[in-house]
Amino acid sequence: DIQMTQSPSSLSASVGDRVTITCQASQDISNYLNWYQQKPGKAPKLLIYDASNLETGVPSRFSGSGSGTDFTFTISSLQPEDIATYYCQQYDNLPRTFGPGTKVDIK
């Protein structure tokens, strides 16, 4: 199975700050990576697919980059409604695997 790691596990930032989360795969997954946002008590929501493509309707302050084993997710200007846990997920191989998540809150 492909192992996904994320860092940091949690972060606290101010409104308007740039926030960056990294995700690393245990082997080359090309660009077969998604990013999801999950708010407490809610289902995950797809934000980014194919490592860098913004899902329809998702604000442009969210972005993703990377390929191979190293990926980055960025919120260019943190907003109060972005408080959530963010997960990366690979779909290069079965089983699909998720990172452990990064919890983002407001300082």
Next chain:
Amino acid sequence: QVQLVQSGAEVKKPGASVKVSCKASGYTFTSYDINWVRQATGQGLEWMGWMNPNSGNTGYAQKFQGRVTMTRNTSISTAYMELSSLRSEDTAVYYCARGGYSYDNWGQGTLVTVSS
């Protein structure tokens, strides 16, 4: 609009089975895979497996092989996930999610509690 509506919360005893449903609307049910993902309280997301509603083909994570069965009823656009030999560690919220690679629509989640 696309919707996936899941069945309600369940409480089961250890050793029992649970069957969760996921009713799709707003799109052609047989055109998209359905995946099942679970989340224990305070924990991360765990992929359980997928089903192609058109063919009925399935693929399960090795961890659940032999205990999970994913089926569908195309006449009512509903997917099912049955998990048997339940143990306390199976207590979690179970989600269905649409898509082959990227999961663009999710059900609201079904809490399954396993307790004696």
